[in-house]
Each structure stands twice: as structure tokens, then as C-alpha cells.
Amino acid sequence: MKLYGYWRSSCSWRVRIALNLKELEYTYVPVHLVKNGGEQHSPSYLAKNPQGQVPTLELASGVSLAQSIAIIEFIEEIKPNPSLFPADRLERARARQMAQIVNAGIQPLQNLSILQHIERLGQDKLDWGQHYIQKGLEDLNTLAIQSSTPFLIGSYPTVADLCLVPQLYNARRFKCNLESVPRLLEIEHNCAQLEAFINAHPDNQPDAQ
Ligand SMILES: N[C@@H](CCC(=O)N[C@@H](CS)C(=O)NCC(=O)O)C(=O)O
Structure with missing residues (x-):
């Protein structure tokens, strides 16, 4: 899995914590949100996430997922433990x-x-x-x-x-x-x-x- 993110993007940070808690390995790919007007607006990044935002999680299959909460829920489903959602x-x-x-x-x-x-x-x-x-x-x-x-x-x-x-x-x-x-x-x-x-x-x- 590849995580496209930016060091101080709060939404990327949420996903990094989730991946770490689940002990899931991933490759971190920095996307600079400011340099040259923001790499999130480049055609190659927009092909992964048309919203032009980080984070984006790219799966081994090449499919990309965006929206941090949707990504966290996906991570929860592929590795339920430790759970990030209370049982009750x-x-x-x-x-x-x-x-x-x-x-x-x-x-x-x-x-x-x-x-x-x-x-x-x-x-x-x-x-x-x-x-x-x-x-x-x-x-x-x-x-x-x-x-x-x-x-x-x-x-x-x-x-x-x-x-x-x-x-x-x-x-x-x-x-x-x-x-x-x-x-x-x-x-x-x-x-x-x-x-x-x-x-x-x-x-x-x-x-x-
Ligand atoms: N609801 C989205 C929000 C994503 C978002 O706003 N990402 C910010 C960084 S935390 C971003 O990429 N900003 C770039 C921009 O506004 O151009 C999520 O949870 O992933």
C-alpha cells in the first residue's frame, strides 16, 4: 500500500496513526501542498484523487481511495484488530x-x-x-x-x-x-x-x- 500525504496534513496524520496502530506496512509518498502551487493539483495526482487533497491510499491493485474516514474504515475492515471503533x-x-x-x-x-x-x-x-x-x-x-x-x-x-x-x-x-x-x-x-x-x-x- 502507498499513502500519499503531507507531513503536517491533519487528515494524512489520522491515517498514519491508523496504519501504525494496525501494524500495517505502507510506503509513504509525500505530496507537497504548497511547493509550485501545490503538487496535489498536478495531473498525475488528480488521476489518483480528483479532489486534489491528501490523503490518498493506493492499494497494491492500483485502486486509489481518498477521504481519511473512509480510508480508516477500510483499514478497519481489512484488519479488525486492534479495533478503532468501539464494540458497543x-x-x-x-x-x-x-x-x-x-x-x-x-x-x-x-x-x-x-x-x-x-x-x-x-x-x-x-x-x-x-x-x-x-x-x-x-x-x-x-x-x-x-x-x-x-x-x-x-x-x-x-x-x-x-x-x-x-x-x-x-x-x-x-x-x-x-x-x-x-x-x-x-x-x-x-x-x-x-x-x-x-x-x-x-x-x-x-x-x-
Ligand atoms: N475530508 C477530507 C479532507 C482532506 C483535506 O482537506 N486534505 C487537506 C490536507 S489535511 C488537503 O489536501 N488540502 C490541500 C488543499 O486544500 O489544496 C479527508 O478527511 O481526507
Whole structure:
């Protein structure tokens, strides 16, 4: 398998954690999102992912899959253990709810192409991104304080934690106030102890700058 990604792309990072937790081998192929206007817009990359975004997972058969959550669910199906989705139906739904707060409610609003457009409209992209990240993470923190488990849902990392950790990194880049999300920081700390998370960190990628 090949994973097309970018060192500090939060969506690529989610998939790297999933592959590491599942101990699945993959070849990492960096796609520079900024150099020369962004390699994600090159015809050869668009042939793999017409949305021009990372991550893309290319299977040995040559078939390409995109959208990090769809990729994580695919990985879960090919290697169910350790599971990234709780066994209990309600807990599973809550893990998905938390993942989607980040995946649907935060990350798309602070993605590179959105910020580039905000800038073209003459608006302050840092203020825009910060506003939505802050609000989304505070909402997630409110849900997370309902339990005191080591991870967002239970004793093992789930898809929700895979979304949380990279989003907190982005929050720091946007200078959000993380003092208002102490429970999320506690969970981030627990994730940071695990090798799968350490190896997936942007600083540990071959294209880190
Ligand atoms: N929902 C998609 C979002 C993918 C996405 O926004 N990727 C970003 C990096 S995290 C990207 O490729 N941005 C490049 C651009 O906007 O040109 C996913 O979960 O994979």
C-alpha cells in the first residue's frame, strides 16, 4: 500500500496513526501542498484523487481511495484488530460523532484551499481558522468531560482520538486558547505516549520541514 500525504496534513496524520496502530506496512509518498502551487493539483495526482487533497491510499491493485474516514474504515475492515471503533453500538456512534465534529465541523473550515479563498476575499485567514477551531474543540471538550476514560471513548484509541490529536496540533498553529479544553489536552497526552502516535507525528515524517 502507498499513502500519499503531507507531513503536517491533519487528515494524512489520522491515517498514519491508523496504519501504525494496525501494524500495517505502507510506503509513504509525500505530496507537497504548497511547493509550485501545490503538487496535489498536478495531473498525475488528480488521476489518483480528483479532489486534489491528501490523503490518498493506493492499494497494491492500483485502486486509489481518498477521504481519511473512509480510508480508516477500510483499514478497519481489512484488519479488525486492534479495533478503532468501539464494540458497543452506542459507544461506536459516539466515537463517530466526535470524529465528525473534527472531520466535518472543524477541519474543512481551516483547510488550505478555504484559507486561500478567504485571503482572496480580503479577510483574515488566521482569525477565521482560529474561530472555527476554537468553537469546535470547545464543543468536543464539553462532550469529552462526560467521561474520565484515558481516551475520548474508553481505554483504547478510537477514530475519535485519531481526529483529535492532529486537530490540536493545528489549533496551536492557529494560536487557539487551549486552556479552555483541558480534557482534550489530557487525552492528547495519553495518545502521545503510544508509539503509533509518536511515529505518525509530522516531525517524524520524511518530508518534515
Ligand atoms: N475530508 C477530507 C479532507 C482532506 C483535506 O482537506 N486534505 C487537506 C490536507 S489535511 C488537503 O489536501 N488540502 C490541500 C488543499 O486544500 O489544496 C479527508 O478527511 O481526507
